Amino acid sequence: MGTYVFDQTWERERDRLAALEDLYDGPSLHRLAALGVSAGWRCLEVGCGAGSVARWLAGRVGPTGHVLATDTDPRFAEGHGLANLDVRRHDVLVDPLEPATHDLVHARAVLEHIPQRGQALERMVAATRPGGWVVVEDFDIGGPMTLATARYYPPEHTGLAERLGRALERLFADSGVDAGLGQRLPAMLTDAGLVDVAAEIHAPVLPGGVQGFFPLTLRRLRPRLVATGLLDDGEVDLVLDLLDQPAFRYVPNFMVIAWGRRPPG
Secondary structure, three states: OOOOOOOOOOOOOHHHHEEEEEHHHHHHHHHHHHHHOOOOOEEEEEEOOHHHHHHHHHHHHHOOOEEEEOOOOOOOHOOOOOOEOOOOOOOOOOOOOOOOOOEEEEEEOHHHHHHHHHHHHHHHHOOEEEEEEEEEEEEOOOHHHHHHHHHOHHHHHHHHHHOOOOHHHHHHOOOOOOOHHHHHHHHHHHHHOEEEEEEEOOOOOEOOOOOOHHHHHHHHHHHHHOOOOOOOOOHHHHHHHHHHHOOEEEOOEEEEEEEEEOOOO
């Protein structure tokens, strides 16, 4: 499916995915509810991770609806005990998807990891029924966004924050990840033939002292961050120390949520 930079076998990968859900589920679920997800809907969750969105969707659509949650490694979403939720090992680029079936297709932090992201989106749109919704979320990291996130660090650490952002951008680019895909999502949805396209940005300001998504991500990527040559071990230690201080405030990443509707008829 793509070059995924996070090893699913890491002993804390479930924790990292659960922390991502804690951080970004609020805006995701708010948008899905606003689009009208309700009883009887058929939903497809692509790249389901630890499964929180899929479980929420199963609760919304009820016994008359159905949710298909897919991932190339679905181990963290299995064992849910919900009759209307099917978790399946599946590659969105090559494995079959029933066409024009789903009222909603959703993917978060997935397309950025797929080099053939346009093809993946086309397959998601094809799986959506006419009049149904496609919702895609991806990060916008690097470039001018590095400067934007650095502004939330203490002034004496702005340069460090900028180097961290550039190191993340370099690491992702070298791995085939499009770190700035979020900014281009509305155009991608429009080019894929969707209508009523809109988007919003979620940028939480977080306190330190919590081993959440961003600290766990940096700990997992630490060797590769240092290998970029843009940060050294001491600077990574300093960032992790800042993130461990309750009085510290920071913005981890900008997440773009974009949505569009497959034309009726």
